[in-house]
Amino acid sequence: MTALLTLHELTHDYGKARALHGISLTIEPGAIGLVGQNGAGKSTMMQILLGLIRPTHGSATVLGHDVRTSGVHLRGRVGFMPDRESVVAGLKGVESVALAGELCGMPRRQAMRRAHETLSYLGLEDARYRKLEQYSLGMLQRLKLAAALVHDPDLLLLDEPTAGLDPEGRSAMLALLSALAGRPGKSLVLSSHLLGDIERVCHKAVILNQGRVVGVGSLAELRADRQRGYHLDWEGEAGGFLDRLRALGADVFVDQQHTAAASRPAGRGRAMVPNDWETRTFFQEARRHGILLTGIEPVEEDLDAIYRRVIEGSVPAPIAAPSTGAATP
Amino acid sequence: MSFEPTRYRDWSGTLRPTWLACWPIARTGLLLVLRRKIFWGLLALGLLNFLFVFATIYLKAQVAAQNPALSRFVNRVLSSVTGSGETYRDFMFAQGTVTVLLLALAGAMLVGDDLRQGGLAFYLSRRMTRFHYVVGKLLSIGLLVALTTTVPALILFIEYGLLSNSTAYFRENLGILRGILGYGLILSVTLSLLLFAMASWLRKTVPLVMGWTCLFVLVPALAALLRRVFDDRKWMLLMLWRDIRLLGTWCFGGIDSDREQQLLAPAAVIVAVVCLLSIIAFIPRIRAARVVQ
Numbered sequence: 001m002t003a004l005l006t007l008h009e010l011t012h013d014y015g016k017a018r019a020l021h022g023i024s025l026t027i028e029p030g031a032i033g034l035v036g037q038n039g040a041g042k043s044t045m046m047q048i049l050l051g052l053i054r055p056t057h058g059s060a061t062v063l064g065h066d067v068r069t070s071g072v073h074l075r076g077r078v079g080f081m082p083d084r085e086s087v088v089a090g091l092k093g094v095e096s097v098a099l100a101g102e103l104c105g106m107p108r109r110q111a112m113r114r115a116h117e118t119l120s121y122l123g124l125e126d127a128r129y130r131k132l133e134q135y136s137l138g139m140l141q142r143l144k145l146a147a148a149l150v151h152d153p154d155l156l157l158l159d160e161p162t163a164g165l166d167p168e169g170r171s172a173m174l175a176l177l178s179a180l181a182g183r184p185g186k187s188l189v190l191s192s193h194l195l196g197d198i199e200r201v202c203h204k205a206v207i208l209n210q211g212r213v214v215g216v217g218s219l220a221e222l223r224a225d226r227q228r229g230y231h232l233d234w235e236g237e238a239g240g241f242l243d244r245l246r247a248l249g250a251d252v253f254v255d256q257q258h259t260a261a262a263s264r265p266a267g268r269g270r271a272m273v274p275n276d277w278e279t280r281t282f283f284q285e286a287r288r289h290g291i292l293l294t295g296i297e298p299v300e301e302d303l304d305a306i307y308r309r310v311i312e313g314s315v316p317a318p319i320a321a322p323s324t325g326a327a328t329p
Numbered sequence: 330m331s332f333e334p335t336r337y338r339d340w341s342g343t344l345r346p347t348w349l350a351c352w353p354i355a356r357t358g359l360l361l362v363l364r365r366k367i368f369w370g371l372l373a374l375g376l377l378n379f380l381f382v383f384a385t386i387y388l389k390a391q392v393a394a395q396n397p398a399l400s401r402f403v404n405r406v407l408s409s410v411t412g413s414g415e416t417y418r419d420f421m422f423a424q425g426t427v428t429v430l431l432l433a434l435a436g437a438m439l440v441g442d443d444l445r446q447g448g449l450a451f452y453l454s455r456r457m458t459r460f461h462y463v464v465g466k467l468l469s470i471g472l473l474v475a476l477t478t479t480v481p482a483l484i485l486f487i488e489y490g491l492l493s494n495s496t497a498y499f500r501e502n503l504g505i506l507r508g509i510l511g512y513g514l515i516l517s518v519t520l521s522l523l524l525f526a527m528a529s530w531l532r533k534t535v536p537l538v539m540g541w542t543c544l545f546v547l548v549p550a551l552a553a554l555l556r557r558v559f560d561d562r563k564w565m566l567l568m569l570w571r572d573i574r575l576l577g578t579w580c581f582g583g584i585d586s587d588r589e590q591q592l593l594a595p596a597a598v599i600v601a602v603v604c605l606l607s608i609i610a611f612i613p614r615i616r617a618a619r620v621v622q
Contacts, residue, residue, distance in 0.1 A: 076456040086447035102353040103455035105344030152340035
């Protein structure tokens with residue numbers, strides 16, 4: 001099977017500023033999430049994947065096409081849904097999508113027929129003959145997706161596809177993208193700040209930071225690198241207990257302190273522990289310090305947490321636990 | 330938002346050559362212009378001159394066939410329509426006002442809006458390059474120019490030939506056909522490049538109309554003033570529309586006077602420089618456009 005993306009020492013400079021630093025990656029077809037802060041290099045990467053700019057150094061192939069030499073032909077197999085408003089003002093919905101098809105090389109009649117099909121598929125059947133100026137933001141997002149889909153591309157490049165959508169529209173768009181990603185022979189690269197979107201649609205994520213890939217793999221693989229963590233609930237004066245856990249090598253964060261029944265202090269927190277940590281240590285130390293552990297469950301890291309961990313190199317700074325363990329309201 | 334994942338159908342077919350992408354761009358440009366009523370009004374205005382010449386040719390042919398005695402009188406009164414190269418050249422020159430007005434108002438819609446509202450990103454993210462986009466847009470502007478100048482002139486040429494009751498007119502006046510096409514081509518190319526360059530910088534209709542007015546009204550007025558002050562005809566070269574007309578006259582093979590012959594080369598240089606400067610002006614604007622923000 002041809003790799004979806006093959007990047008080798010990919011570097012791109014804008015003048016003296018380096019946007020991408022020697023990225024090497026091979027990604028198999030599927031749904032890929034592209035995550036990164038502003039300035040991480042996502043846009044540059046997207047432009048290179050579309051064959052719109054040539055990398056300064058290194059090479060990149062998308063669906064087997066070299067982006068340096070086959071950018072135009074590559075765009076015949078790729079559908080791009082931009083983040084920004086990118087429509088030809090004055091056209092009707094179906095004309096706009098058909099034009100996109102024609103510009104991708106489809107014969108006129110087929111482009112028009114396919115535009116009707118695609119708009120119907122995306123729920124814009126009734127708005128086909130409306131001018132684009134009369135479309136709502138959500139409808140424009142769908143229209144842009146229709147324009148990206150009209151020539152039935154093998155790869156969809158999506159830049160913030162749910163931007164500006166209401167919760168219902170967002171959910172429907174993500175369901176749609178998931179369905180598209182599940183079709184045989186179809187892949188998508190989804191660039192988004194909304195990690196929940198990527199988590200819902202993509203099986204793999206590429207995390208970019210300052211032009212470098214700092215994490216790549218399936219969510220399970222990315223989680224595998226994490227520290228083990230537990231959510232803890234306790235009752236009693238926990239100061240000594242938490243200090244002891246820290247002394248044993250755990251990072252402890254107190255999320256909440258309150259007063260339980262019978263004015264007994266209680267709290268909730270997280271403990272990130274070394275890999276050789278045994279769970280029973282919690283119980284042993286709790287018993288030794290006279291506190292009652294009322295709950296213990298492993299921390300499930302979502303993409304947001306993975307992202308923060310990978311980008312920042314650590315989870316959020318710990319909140320200092322009061323040494324006395326005094327309850328606060 | 331409702332959709333049925335099962336309704337998605339694959340498409341298989343052969344994609345057309347990339348250069349054909351220019352045509353949908355040009356066609357869409359024309360469609361956008363012709364969708365506005367104001368442009369139909371301007372085209373109708375341009376049609377008035379056309380109808381006058383059309384009717385004159387018809388009238389002269391009818392009178393010549395039915396009342397030869399009256400024909401001499403009619404020919405003297407309507408001496409501007411003779412079926413020679415000058416008839417068509419002057420007609421195309423006279424269409425200038427409407428053409429320039431039409432382009433001033435259409436420029437923002439054809440080019441400016443693409444740069445302002447992301448239309449360019451729409452085009453460039455498809456299976457085409459910036460070059461195809463530029464050619465497509467130039468083609469749409471050129472077709473608009475041809476619609477008001479070359480096409481009516483060709484219709485008049487055909488009318489004159491058909492009413493002469495002989496194919497000899499066509500055979501003997503192939504030079505006129507070359508002249509119409511040549512003058513039309515110079516008009517289309519020069520005005521397309523100029524409008525594209527100005528619209529890529531000024532973008533909105535009002536600044537574009539002001540810039541266009543400056544070029545086609547104020548500069549010619551200044552040129553006329555300078556000519557009078559310095560008593561030198563070369564100042565007239567600042568009038569772009571006249572320079573193009575001079576080249577048009579050359580296309581019709583009608584440059585007889587030494588004075589015109591002397592101005593021909595400078596006029597050609599000015600038109601070429603305008604075209605070159607226009608290209609130099611719009612290239613950075615198109616290059617700067619980004620598909621991914």
